[in-house]
Amino acid sequence: MRTVLLLLAVVCLLALPAHALATPVLAQVKAGDADINATLENFQAGIGYYDGNVNGHFDTVPDEPAYIDVDNSHSVSYGDLRLTAFAGHASGVSVLLADIDMGRPLAMPNNAWFLRTTDGSWAIDMDASSTLTAGDIVFPAGTPAKADAATPGLGGRLARVEGSQVGMLSSLHREHDADTVLYAEMDSFTTGAGRVSAGDLRLTPAAAAAGAATTTGTAASGAMGGSDGAAAPAAATSAPPAWRTLDWLLVGVGVLNLVGLVAVARMVNHLRGPPRNPFK
């Protein structure tokens, strides 16, 4: 019985996720974050969509996909970041070479960039209306999605942040891959320019978050290979994210499970009574 209990306990502990929630694709940098002050390399990017029905409009029917055109190629290319789910690929996941949308042309709406919504979250204005409308890209829980009729705050004003520049993306090293963490600076005319600072937006491709152990290694080696020799960005990207409420909740459930098992085992032992003496 004890062996079984021990085995069950081990299984319970193994089942607990080390980190239950994935890193959000979009997050705003806060003071004290591990990557704060890391040097950024800026480059020109854009927001684009595949105009499937060639009507010059970003449509919901058909469900046209949108991307951060990371290399500003005006086409879907390796490392572009999907802002909507498409053809079996989740939103927030970067484009890989073998993906079906690879190579498609992108329509580039004017001035589409990260704007602040009235409730303090973020949206990409896909129709240059400066208000939140169906079809704009929103970020519930940090994951990009196409706003629809049920999206809260529709009709609200979208405000440009002083210090953000349309199309200006950054990363910790110039080369970018499908797992490279990207930044959109929100203070590019003040002292925070050219480095990760509180208020900047951090974009972590979903694939990078899922395989954190290997991807941060890649980012670290890339950053350290730079001529500036500053290892701060490497340390920044490899710092484990903090535990959140759900993690602790799951740990609690696991512990309760164990306590329950022990109680049941004791009850069973009690019902059986004291062990018999085989010599009597």
Ligand SMILES: [Ca+2]
């Ligand atoms: Ca269209």
Ligand SMILES: [Ca+2]
């Ligand atoms: Ca591209």
Ligand SMILES: [Ca+2]
């Ligand atoms: Ca900055």
